Amino acid sequence: xxxxxxxxxxxxxxxxxxxxxxxxxxxxxxxxxxxxxxxxxxxxxxxxxxxxxxxxxxxxxxxxxxxxxxxxxxxxxxxxxxxxxxxxxxxxxxxxxxxxxxxxxxxxxxxxxxxxxxxxxxxxxxxxxxxxxxxxxxxxxxxxxxxxxxxxxxxxxxxxxxxxxxxxxxxxxxxxxxxxxxxxxxxxxxxxxxxxxxxxxxxxxxxxxxxxxxxxxxxxxxxxxxxxxxxxxxxxxxxxxxxxxxxxxxxxxxxxxxxxxxxxxxxxxxxxxxxxxxxxxxxxxxxxxxxxxxxxxxxxxxxxxxxxxxxxxxxxxxxxxxxxxxxxxxxxxxxxxxxxxxxxxxxxxxxxxxxxxxxxxxxxxxxxxxxxxxxxxxxxxxx
Numbered sequence: 340x341x342x343x344x345x346x347x348x349x350x351x352x353x354x355x356x357x358x359x360x361x362x363x364x365x366x367x368x369x370x371x372x373x374x375x376x377x378x379x380x381x382x383x384x385x386x387x388x389x390x391x392x393x394x395x396x397x398x399x400x401x402x403x404x405x406x407x408x409x410x411x412x413x414x415x416x417x418x419x420x421x422x423x424x425x426x427x428x429x430x431x432x433x434x435x436x437x438x439x440x441x442x443x444x445x446x447x448x449x450x451x452x453x454x455x456x457x458x459x460x461x462x463x464x465x466x467x468x469x470x471x472x473x474x475x476x477x478x479x480x481x482x483x484x485x486x487x488x489x490x491x492x493x494x495x496x497x498x499x500x501x502x503x504x505x506x507x508x509x510x511x512x513x514x515x516x517x518x519x520x521x522x523x524x525x526x527x528x529x530x531x532x533x534x535x536x537x538x539x540x541x542x543x544x545x546x547x548x549x550x551x552x553x554x555x556x557x558x559x560x561x562x563x564x565x566x567x568x569x570x571x572x573x574x575x576x577x578x579x580x581x582x583x584x585x586x587x588x589x590x591x592x593x594x595x596x597x598x599x600x601x602x603x604x605x606x607x608x609x610x611x612x613x614x615x616x617x618x619x620x621x622x623x624x625x626x627x628x629x630x631x632x633x634x635x636x637x638x639x640x641x642x643x644x645x646x647x648x649x650x651x652x653x654x655x656x657x658x659x660x661x662x663x664x665x666x667x668x669x670x671x672x673x674x675x676x677x678x679x680x681x682x683x684x685x686x687x688x689x690x691x692x693x694x695x696x697x698x699x700x701x702x703x704x705x706x707x708x709x710x711x712x713x714x715x716x717x718x719x720x721x722x
Contacts, residue, residue: 372608390523395432
């Protein structure tokens with residue numbers, strides 16, 4: 340009874356550190372397991388992606404150009420939610436990027452990371468879709484964490500700034516190391532394909548023994564993170580809890596792409612959305628938000644993704660497995676879906692059609708000068 344009472348008191352003390360003295364509350368939109376906050380840049384409305392795997396402040400080049408935002412003088416004011424305001428200076432790491440270069444369906448115009456809120460303690464509540472910034476003292480936070488880490492056995496708390504130690508098991512292969520906590524990544528768990536882990540051999544083993552999906556994209560990221568092999572015959576150990584059937588993707592990249600980091604992979608928003616995240620300047624805590632967590636282990640698709648640009652649409656991603664080869668190729672143009680011209684369909688309507696289990700979809704496509712027709716069925720490609 341005393342132990343249970345102690346746990347309740349400690350837990351209450353920890354969470355109170357992030358609920359008292361709340362300086363700002365920032366509601367967010369969760370889209371494809373990623374966090375987007377509504378705000379303004381120099382009074383121009385836009386969405387910001389909150390990305391703990393990013394560095395600096397990234398702003399879309401075309402958005403800046405359109406709204407006359409001077410990236411050379413770096414005289415930039417930011418507002419988030421109803422109360423948060425901050426001016427960027429020459430000391431801030433401001434970078435001009437093309438947001439849609441690798442993220443075809445991106446609707447945000449800027450990216451912020453943990454350093455952006457470095458003067459605050461940050462609480463990310465995925466369940467309430469709310470980020471809370473508070474001004475609590477770092478000394479009290481350290482004391483609370485030490486007690487909770489040694490005493491609390493029922494919930495999950497982990498030290499780390501951007502990185503946590505985790506173990507991924509696929510069949511008889513066990514890989515342990517540090518994983519970056521990446522809220523800007525909508526996936527579940529990603530392993531980097533660097534030589535010491537012999538992940539090429541692991542891929543061959545998966546293809547021979549387990550269900551898997553090969554993913555290819557029309558424009559891969561320079562580090563290869565978009566072309567992967569995905570399986571759900573997995574166990575992922577985080578802290579003292581094991582999660583079965585987590586979607587793990589093995590990326591086609593090498594450690595040379597990340598020479599200054601020791602991490603071997605990413606834990607993305609697909610996993611993180613089941614936790615509440617507390618962060619301060621030099622530590623990160625993950626708290627499991629519910630006693631029983633069921634991580635989605637399905638990959639629902641009809642075999643490919645579509646990117647819509649203006650009135651035209653193209654095949655942007657293909658999915659293949661042991662029994663399903665792709666009838667389409669990257670960059671094929673979509674002319675009609677279920678006899679409706681693609682120009683008359685919104686991105687949301689297309690997404691809904693392609694993610695409802697059992698849907699049978701007919702397509703009219705064009706490859707170079709050849710027009711052809713196919714039918715697909717929406718199903719779990721990891722069955």
